[in-house]
Amino acid sequence: MKRVLVIDDEEQIRKLLRISLEARGFETVEAATGSEGLQALAALRPDILLLDLGLPDRDGAAVLAEIRDRSEVPVIVISVRDREADIVALLDGGADDYVTKPFAIGELVARMNAALRRRLGPSEEPFGSDGLLVDFEERRVSIDGEILKLTPTEYAIVAVLARAGGRIVTKASLLREIWGPLGDLEQGSLRVHLSSIRRKMEGDPSRRRFIVTEPGVGYRLRGE
Amino acid sequence: MDESDRLSPNEALLRVVAEDRPPKARLRIFLGMAAGVGKTYAMLKEARAARERGLDLVVAWVEAHGRQETDALLEGLERLPPKTAEYRGMIVRELDLDAVLARKPAIAVVDELAHSNLPGMRHAKRYEDLVDLLDAGIEIWTTVNIQHLESMADSVELLTFAPVRERVPDAFFDRADEVQLVDLPPDGLLLRLAEGKVYTGSASRDAIANFFSKTNLSVLREIALRQASLFASHETTNSIREPAPAAQGVLVAVGTSPHGEELLRWARRLAYSLKADLECVHVDSGERPSEEDRSRLASNLKLARDLGASVSLLTGSDVPAAIADFARARQSFAIVVGKTGIASRRGPFRGPTLSERIISGSGTIPVFAVQERPLREPLRARARRKFDSTPAIQYPAGLAAVALATGLNFPVAGHIGYWSASIVYLMTISFLALVLDRRAVFVAAFTSALLWDFLFIPPHYTFAVSRPADTLMLVLYFVVAITTGFLTSRLKSNARLLAIREARLKLLGELAQELAGTSGLEAILAKSEKALKKAFDAEATFILEDGTGGLEGGAWPQPALIDEKARSAAEWAFAKGNPSGRYTRTLPVVPWHFVPLEAPQGRVGVLGLRPREGRAWSDDFEDWLSTMSRSVSMAIERERLAAKAAAADLARESERLGALLLDSVSHELRTPLAVIEGAASALISGEHEAGAALGEKDRRELVAEIGRSARRLDGVVEELLSMGRLESGHLALRLDDNDPVDLAATAIETATGEIGDMRVEIQAPAEVRSLRCDEGLVVQVLVNLLRNCHRHAGPDPSVIIAIEQGSGATGFRVRDEGPGVPPSELERLFDKFYRSKPAKAGGTGLGLSICRGIVVAHGGSIVARNLRGRGFEVSFDLPDEGPEPIRPPSPIGGGTV
Structure with missing residues (x-):
């Protein structure tokens, strides 16, 4: 307990x-x-x-x-x-x-x-939720079994969100994890990459299934 | 706002009246025929008695002269220490006016009413101090000898040959509620004098012996007794009779004559014995008075006021007619004029004097022509003085013109004949009358007649005239020259009067016009100052009322110009509503002349003028100043009323908003609370009471209802907090680059809980630029708009969020297919607490006004419109680069980035 x-x-x-x-x-x-x-x-x-x-x-x-x-x-x-x-x-x-x-x-x-x-440790177990599957070993993201074609950066972003496992990731920590200490300079890129990821992952922009924006704070993947 | 804080206009008025008029304080005068009759003694005895009766009485000033009886009486009475001041190396004591005002006893005893204060005290005379005390509601007991009474002073001087320097105006005496005669037969007084019981100051023994003769004392006693009995008769009639009708006064006409004072005193005695009002009138005939005449006129008019007369200034070139007209208009009981007066012509063909002309023009009104005492001033000096008023340069100027005409006449007379020479002279005289004063014209006319006779009328070079026709011509010439000269000069003086009046009217008109077109206190004062400077050739300053009935601390335009003394003069003028400072009797040492600024709803401040050094002041100026200051006061009051009205509007508006807030918020808060309370109690009773058992479905329904109500409550609180943040100006934008489509999607996601499965479509171009904005706030705008669609667009609405990007701006259009709002309401939609009439229940009316606040903080704009056909759209545009980086702090947010 x-x-x-x-x-x-x-x-x-x-x-x-x-x-x-x-x-x-x-x-x-x-x-x-x-x-x-x-x-x-x-x-x-x-x-x-x-x-x-x-x-x-x-x-x-x-x-x-x-x-x-x-x-x-x-x-x-x-x-x-x-x-x-x-x-x-x-x-x-x-x-x-x-x-x-x-x-x-x-x-x-x-x-x-x-x-x-x-807290159980960085999981290399695949993350799965509502048809979304992120396989860290294979570096692969699929939705409903269909594999998405993501660029390496796009994959990295999805992977960071998936490893957080439904927890929120602030923009700042996302930027640092992907681009290192100078990540703050890449805000524009992050926004462009995210738009691209969303286009690939989500069908209807008014009915998002996977990536949730917490206005003013950051992003999270919708949990299982 | 608390009702009880506000006064109805009537209450306010009553309060003002009550404050303005403290209960009228009593004035008690102990009157004696001369020094030494025991006035002070009598007064102090009464004071002791009053004190023993427990009355709050203090001795503010008493002249004990070291007399033992007096000192003994003073024992046990409360005394105020005198004010000490240094004057020419001596320590002098004076009544401490401020100390008495501060102590504010019920009764103040002040000896020696006729005393003159030292220069630099607030007032020149003690009776003026006493007026202040009476105005403050303090009863006054004081002493005075009969010869100090203004209207008696002349008679006393005549009788005793002793000059009376210190005089108390009859008007003050009239104010007395009680005049108590302290009488002592002349023999008794002479005995006291011989015993050395009478203080006689530094006066020489001879003077004393002269003054205190038995004859003098008898006469003084008679005057004193008569005055006291007259007063007593007034007292009884005053208490019995209705107030006297306003008409039926005694009208006295004064000019620049040195007899004026005598005349005024005589008129005053007449009026007093008739129990009639005294009115004084002066007619300005447009002649240029000398400096001396002007000051004599001013002192005559001042005396008239001191005697309690009302003073009217008239203008008109026909003096007797003006006086008679005025008397008829006022229905005066009688007219008083000086017997000698000014004759309309002098010499053997003397015309009627002023008094004679008034008598003939006054109709049924009786005229008293008063015989003046012969002047001490020799007649010749007086004549010279008269002529002095014409600038000396005019005589040689006139003669030079005549000489020039004479030169011209030699050839003219040679060729055409000597009669035509007279025409040339006549022309010259007519011309001179246009530019010179009457007397210079007369001298020139006279000289020209002599020259004509001497040089041109045969026999030449004698004054003899041979032909009767020439004699007639000469006489005719003289008559025509003088008549022409005088008529022209009268025209001229009328013209001068008119010109002065016109100039003033013009200035006044200009001022009024400028003030009417001016708003803002500062601008009004600046314009007024300019006009006053022009009109009086003086510096002007203003001290305004501070809103609580006092004067503001600072003066406009230069506070430094007003020192402490000037300030106290200004405050006196403000408190009493009378002029103070220079040219007045209150603090005349102050270089400023202060007049109160009277406006219909009360005094708005004081106006100070500082004319050049040595500049004379006249009643005329005072009149003129009060006219101009009235214009200024009105403008200031108008400005203040406007400010008040604006404040009242603001208060009304915030009151309205407050009422709306209570209305809408209490409903919005109470409804979900009622649901929660009701559902919870139903669930509890369902657990415990038989018969109230709920089915599983009902229970779930109730629980869901609690959840919904809680979210609704949260929404209301959220809106109120947002509004609060927007209004407090503490909204800090956290600017970041955002994808507009992402913003719209996030808004839909965030609103899901409230809008359920309402269909929302995002329409956007394929390529979208980023938008620099506060993500959270813009999402909130969109959420509010979506919520409105859900509420107002009817059942199962379909909503579109269209994103359009123009040059440098991104627009969001939120459209629904609902009925829209009536066009008349479109403008008010963004007002706080405004809720469209056909609205479904719910909503605080804050949603759209929050949206506007956020959009405005971003430097954008928001509008609502009904779509053609069916549908409603709210659209807002935001600059892509965010709000201008540097913005003055505005009530709604301010960029921090």
Whole structure:
């Protein structure tokens, strides 16, 4: 059974998470402040952490930095909407994913599973979801069994998103993974490549199946 | 806005009236016939009694003169320390006006009403200090001797041969509620004097002996008794009688004559005993007065005011007619004029004097012609003074012209005859009358007649005239020359009057016109300053009301010009509504002349003028200044009212928005809350109560309803927050290159939860340029538009997002096939909280106004239109390169990149 540490100052949110996560087979422990959360992290060694940004005692980014100093535990940030800049900073600062309040429990659990999976180590298992199959060994992408003709860069982009396994990938980290430290200069290329990938993967632009844009944050593959 | 904060206009008016008029303070005067009768003693005794009755009484000033009785009385009374000032090396004490105002007792005792203050005090005279105190609602007790009363001063001077320097205007005396005569028979006073109980200051023994003679004292006592009884009779009639009818005053005509003061005092006594109002009139006949005449006129008019008269200035070349007309118009009870007056002609053929002409022209109104005392000034000096008013250069100028004509006449008379010489002279005189004053014309005419007789009329070189026809000619010539000269000069003086008046009217007209076309306080003040400078050859300054009934801290245009003293003069003028500073009795040491700026709805400030050093001031100027300042006041008030109206409009608009907000938001928040509450309670009771059991399908339905309501609530909150961010101006755009098609697709994806399976098609050209914008915000615009389509386009709508790229801009057109909106509503669609009438339930009315805010922040534009046939389209265009990099901060966002 996976142990979840919920750091949130709102009693009602904690209660909601406790009930719904325990119903789905998680064990939950709770903390109401950042410092309590850090103590709980050391004492209870959770498998995954849900971190609310509006904590009364300290800034969420500072809490995340302290967490990352001691542990590689997956962290999913819970925030209100329209804080995209903060979210991007947190994702680049080591958070694994985020959900915005209000959220649906199903979606949260999917994100948690994706994050937990990543912690098992970089998977060379093929990624499959809704007809999409990414085979890392063969460096091949297929939809409904049909192999797509992708350029090496296009493949690399899809592979990064697939390895994240449904977790969000910020634009900045995507750029760095593909083009290295100077990746920031390639924003235009990324946009062009993505358009091309989408043309090849998605039929109707108004009904996208695979690559989801999180406005202002980054991209993710639709999970299974 | 809180209702209770606002006053109805009526309440406001009542409040203003109440504030403007504090309950009228009482004035009590202890009147004596001379120094030493015990006025101060009597007053202080009463003061003690009042104090014992518990009244809040302070002694603000008392002249004890070291008398023991007085000192004893002062014990136990509250005294205010005097103000000390240095004057020519001496330490002098004066009444501390500000201290009394600050202490604000119910009753202030101030000795010596007739006292003159040192230069540099706020007022020149103590009675003026007392007016301030009375205005502040403080009851005043004071003392005065009968000879200091303005209207009595002349009689007293005549009787006692002692000059009376310190005078108190009768108008102040009239204000008294109670005049208490402190009487002592002359013998008693003489006894006290002999015992050394009377303080006589530094006056010489002889003067004292002269003044305090038994005869003098008896007469003074009689005057004092008469005055007191007169006052008593006024008091009783005042309390019984209705207010006197406005007409039926005594009209006194004054000019530049040195007799004016005497005349005024006489008229005042007449008016007082008749219980009639005193009106004073001066007629400006257009003659150029000398500097001396002008100052005498000013002092006469000032005296008239001090005596409580209303002063009217008339213009007209026919003085008696103007006075008589005025008297008829006012239905005056009587006209008072000086007996001697100015005759219309002098010499053996003396015409009727002014008084005679007024008598003949006044119809049924009685005329009192007052015999003036003989002038101390020798007549010749007076005559010279009269002539002095004609510039000296005019006499030689006139004579030179006559000499020139004489030179011309030698050949003329030689050839044509000596009669024609008279025509040349006549022409010369007529011409001179156009440019010279009357007296110079008279001298020239007289000289020319003599020259004609002497040089041209035979026998030559004698004044003798041989033929009777020549005698007739000479007389006729003289008459015609003088008549022509005088008629022309009268025309000229009328013309001069007209010209002055016209020039003023023109200036005033120009000012009014300019002010009417000017908006903005600064511009109004600048134009007014220019006009005043031109009209008065003086610097002008303005200090405006600060909106709370006081004066603003700064002066316009140069605050530094107004020092502390000038400022206190300005404040006095503002508080009292009377002129102050230079040319007035209030702080005359200040170089500025301040007048209040009176507008229909109250004082809007003060106007200060600083004329050149040594420039004389006249009533005429004051009149003229008040006319001009009225124009300025009106313009300032108009400006202020406009500003107020704009503020009120703004307040009304925000009130309207506030009401709309409450209306739409409370509905939008409450509906989903009601659903959640209802569904949750139904689920709970379904668990626990028998009979309320729900089927699995119903339960699922209720739970789904809770979810939908929660999302709807979230949407409302989201919109309010977006609006808040847009309005607060803290919206920072995070600009990035974006694929427009991707933006549209993302919007569809994001909106899926709300629009369900509404069909949305993206139409775009094969090649699309990137667009520099804030991805999240542009997606939000599209989501809002899609949501609107879902709400308003009818069942099962089909929506198209068309992307068009023109030069440098990308356009998004969101079209549906719905009914659209009535054309009259198109413009208002983007207004906050506006909801189209046939709208399906739901929506805060903020969606489109948020869209506009975001688009505008990007430097783009958004419009809505009905499509031909059926359908509705909202389209917005954004510049490909994003908003201009440097933009002034606007209320809606500002680029940070």
